[in-house]
Amino acid sequence: MAATSETHRPLKVLVLFERSQLAQETGAAIHLAPNCHSILRRLGIFPESFGANPVNGITEYTPEGKLKFDIDLRKALSIWQQPWMLSHRVQLHEDLKRKATSPDGAGIPAVLKTSSIVKDVDPNTATVTWEDGSSFSGDLVLGADGVSSVTRKIVVGPEIVPFGSGKSAFRFLIPHEQILKNPITQKLAERQGYMTMWIGDDRRLVMYPCSDNTMMNFVGIHPSELSASKGEGWNRGVAKEVLLDVYKSFGPLVQALLEMTDVSALKVWTLLDMDRIPRWYKGRVALLGDAAHPFLPHQGQGGGIAMEDAASLSALLPRGTTAEDVPDRLALYEKIRDGRAHKVQSLTRLAGLDLNDASRGTFNIMDFMYYNFGHDEWHNSTRALKEHLWARNGPVRSRAPLSFGPSPSPRQDHYGRPIPANDSRFTTYSIRFRSSATYLKTLFPTPEFSFSSPGTVAEASFRCTELSNMGWLGGGGYKYLGLWIHGVQYTCKDGSKVHGSLLVVLLESLADPIITGREELGMPKLFCDIDITSKEGGSTRIECSWRGAQFLRMHLDGLKEEVAGDKVEAKEEVPNGTTPTGPPGPPKPEEQGTLIYRYIPAVGKPGEADAAYPVLIREGSGSSSIPRVVEKTCRSQDSRLEFQEGDWQSLPTLHHIAAGLAEIPVFSVVEAKVEEGRGVDDLASAERIE
The missing domain is CATH 2.40.400.10 (Acetoacetate decarboxylase-like)
Structure with missing residues (x-):
């Protein structure tokens, strides 16, 4: 993010620097739980308009195919202000990009610059230097540059780096119609909006719909050594035989599903974790999203908590904010977000423990859901900013x-x-x-x-x-x-x-x-x-x-x-x-x-x-x-x-x-x-x- 360099004038120009060319968005589906769905709607983004579909229920099986539970969540989820929805990442990203850069909204449209690979960031001058030697200066830099963040090294030093969690995940998509036409798998596609899981001791397979229930998204979490290869990166291709071998002990229903996998779209990535960062900002550089707290996928909250970070910054930096206000606002941002983001991160680790893990203890998914879903960061940060402004001249009467x-x-x-x-x-x-x-x-x-x-x-x-x-x-x-x-x-x-x-x-x-x-x-x-x-x-x-x-x-x-x-x-x-x-x-x-x-x-x-x-x-x-x-x-x-x-x-x-x-x-x-x-x-x- 960059703005006017005159400190007494309001921040007004937002420039977005994207590493890729945005030629082909990676990823499959993403959870839009109530805590982030409400943020999107406040921004004028309506997930149902680009094919997101609500979660209607959850079904869980043993690896062999024995039903453990089948819950219709439609009434249960009605207590939340916005529904829990499932979206394709590409469709969500396109709508976010449209909203940020459109001249139709309030304020000045954001400027998007692609193919911008960051080499260095100066937190004192809010200057970003690119690999080609060019640079850009503003009043504030927000590092939303992912799990391999360059800005994180600037803010907290090189000591805190992501590490392998011991698990990796296959991900792929199968058309809903293909599953429906197969007599073996037909029953899995007859009800729309259902998330289906097969949970084993050290591996699990999760299936849920997206793209208006026309595609089924799969995530297969398993021990990393089972899919290890010489390839590098978080988004590696993998042979279909590896996928089938990892889940060979699962029942015939799972085998029939996995046989439908298009090997050209089959990917595997290492699930990374990271220690808690000691601070979220330095000078005029702040972190958000995976740069601050990479998430394991077990609760589908990684994207949601990143959106909460963004909502907090938006609430704390309203129109009229000046560059001289930035340091205090970033300190407030850290205070607001550190506890919640890392608590959800900790709950996610608990949710991902193997069934045979001695430290798993009592796992109550409803308690996790109440904490995760029952929060609106816009309201929370807006109130915190009010209290900050009330008290900034000393104790208030x-x-x-x-x-x-x-x-x-x-x-x-x-x-x-x-x-x-x-x-x-x-x-x-x-x-x-x-x-x-x-x-x-x-x-x-x-x-x-x-x-x-x-x-x-x-x-x-x-x-x-x-x-x-x-x-x-x-x-x-x-x-x-x-x-x-x-x-x-x-x-x-x-x-x-x-x-x-x-x-x-x-x-x-x-x-x-x-x-x-x-x-x-x-x-x-x-x-x-x-x-x-x-x-x-x-x-x-x-x-x-x-x-x-x-x-x-x-x-x-x-x-x-x-x-x-x-x-x-x-x-x-x-x-x-x-x-x-x-x-x-x-x-x-x-x-x-x-x-x-x-x-x-x-x-x-x-x-x-x-x-x-x-x-x-x-x-x-x-x-x-x-x-x-x-x-x-x-x-x-x-x-x-x-x-x-x-x-x-x-x-x-x-x-x-x-x-x-x-x-x-x-x-x-x-x-x-x-x-x-x-x-x-x-x-x-x-x-x-x-």
Whole structure:
């Protein structure tokens, strides 16, 4: 990568130097798991448009052909924001190249230069020198030059080099139609989107589709000495007899498949591993992909983790980044990526251990999948950059919506006596929706908060309540609107967990309840104007604004009153005793109430807190003992949420929150309704968790 050489001007020109002529792309198929598929879609790359097909199931046999398991994954994989797909590498590379160099996208198109063989890189001047003696200088060099990386030697020295893992892999393609027409192998091609494996003690054969299920990709992993030859390189040709000999102990089904191999396309490559690098950058040169962490193929995550590296750099170097920002951003990149990339690398090694390896231990593929798939590096790095920018001028004065002084409250009058609330009334407008779990996780106040179930799709709600006849307000009322994230757990120091819906922020239209709710309960309250407009025909609009600057709207249209006997469509529930991924597991935990996080900043000590701890509010168990009675329910047939980020001038004290809300993806509405009734809980049951 190269950009303008003037350090105070933004980086803007991307030049891609490719060693080959791109005349013939090597490789066969590649896994596009949910963690990298979401990155591609964010870039406007849609794998299904170039023939990628989803994984529908996995079948495993013993070498002799005895079935070990056959799993339909279509329902299990629905918990992920994007499907697990299989693509031909050439088709993926072509679309990536098209997107990078096209003038139709945002920004300046990348410049691609082929036949550029690197001889040396100067990390201090960001200068690349080619074999012909020519050179190119910029502000930043990204070394994505593979397992035999030249830039790696510049960054970490010549001591860390790839080494043979003891295994090699055959790879080849067979047309799906050819397998389907053979009576012996026909059953392997009848179901589309299935990955099939034959696992032996020290060798395995994996088959899966690509190119819109028209080609079957094969990977045959085996001890390297069985296919060793005098040839050099990672992409060597090999005789078909060698392939057949390696798998001669496998059953007739495998033999029939291997006989179909086109020897002209049969390749073998040594599976290389490498020790963990001590750093990811030096000066103005950084590593990514196999240059930083060559992967064994056992989880299909090598390409995916490289895409995560690229997404991280893209998020950390947005438009407006200057050359003088580069060193800090590269340090942040290393901090973000080192742990995850090498953990997935370590899990991959475990997945590839032989069945008869004494160190294999207990292997749980679902645990691996949850970790690998349940991550979105764009959201992760974007959040990390925000925190970096917040803190770069020294400790920030953190101020959660919690720290106003005490005042009379719903729980007592100014003498400490309970306040009658028999006549209090409420009208609650709510929209519950499905969203990105990987984004919602960035709103969790501490790492101890997490989702109770795996997946990259979660549910959240915006709820607005209008209160009236409140005794502690002299019969008056107010409005509040908040964001609740459902299915959240807090892990205590002793390992126990508290389950509930996390209240991220609560916007209220009156100062008094804001003050008491923040002080006595630790609730994340802030002020804004809330306007509720209802029209004839069953339509309600709710607007949040600050001095006329609107930033959030809820629309509930087609409201229809629910009467006794009405059938309400119930959303699909996961059976008790199973997880959303299919295999047996624990039931979904029952929510115990609303989770919040109380934070009181320390005076005169920026970045420190006098109080910081989680709180649980068990609704319906307050000291007032006033039951909440719903007298009328209307359900919306058409609802939506609208966000407007605003700016520091229009929303000087709320812009950070408005911007965060505007980033929330809304996949679909689960439920939208209006409830009217009497009885308002005083929330006196709020308790400190630890």
